[in-house]
Amino acid sequence: MKKTLLTMTVATSMVLAACGVSDEGQESDGYKPTLTMGTSADYKPFEYVDTAVGDEIIGYDVDLANLIADELGFDIKIQDMDFSGLVTALSNGQVDFVMSAMTPTEERKENVEFTDVYYVAKDLLISLDGSDISTVEDLEGKTVGVQLGSIQQEFADDLGKEMHLTVETRNRIPELMQDVANERFDAIIVENIVAEGYLQGDDELRGEVIEVEEQEAGSAIAFPKESEWTKQFDEVLEELKESGEIDELAKKWFDNDQTE
Structure with a gap:
């Protein structure tokens, strides 16, 4: 070639x-x-x-x-x-x-x-195992972490206009994973392929694939x-x-x- x-x-x-x-x-x-x-x-x-x-x-x-x-x-x-x-x-x-x-x-x-x-990938909604968060609708009143400047931040910001939630940002993915594990966030939104690397072997966290309608992918x-x-x-x-x-x-x- x-x-x-x-x-x-x-x-x-x-x-x-x-x-x-x-x-x-x-x-x-x-x-x-x-x-x-x-x-x-x-x-x-x-x-x-x-x-x-x-x-x-x-x-x-x-x-x-x-x-x-x-x-x-x-x-x-x-x-x-x-x-x-x-x-x-x-x-x-x-x-x-x-x-x-x-x-x-x-x-x-x-x-x-x-x-x-x-x-093309999908997004995962990650929270502590045993939490009551498994869908986007469950984020009502919760604090959500996303990477600064990411497509996930755009989605979370738009979601915040439709329902009551707090969006916080971090520069790096490991910071997000650490903060949700330490309960500083109720959940985070991360691309699935990236998130799976952190979830493997971690019994404290779980991820749910979320469908994001009309989001650029x-x-x-x-x-x-x-x-x-x-x-x-x-x-x-x-x-x-x-x-x-x-x-x-x-x-x-x-x-x-x-x-x-």
Whole structure:
């Protein structure tokens, strides 16, 4: 499938400069440009650090980004930051693209643009085992925790307009899990694939899948407006879907023991 979409020509140099990618050293043989990927490495198994192994950020999104980089002929530098700051970092040119299981909401599209969706998940409502919370309706009068800047926060905020509940935010998923376990929250809302990694082997917490009607769904890659890279990433994503490599990544990170 290997097709090279980047040709090191003067025209390409202009494109790279426009995208904020340095062309320093481009004349040397074997040169590849480097793109900085912004992510929030607290979202296992999409992007996280396995401290038992080392300090490298790994996960589904990282593997997918590397597959795309191999196809398009660039190297990746990963920058970890709070999820709530990713869109701002992209708009300000601190990073070249964002891969962090980010949903392409209409609000985000006002500031950045997205590739096609590459993965769709559902949300889990997590509470202490034995609590009386198992549906959205049970959140009446309760305190709910969500990740700051996430699609789950948007859902909870909208829910708060319809019923009486308190929404609190945290920057990182482990903070949410800890606070619901310590009863600072009555419940939290987290994406199911991410939540399952924390729920395995934890008898104190339980999760219920919730259906969120009319909520934008799926994860996509974010770029600055009118980026030269968006179309190229979309072409590679389509190839990876057709070849089955995206399905293989899903099996690797979601079906095996990677979330334990």
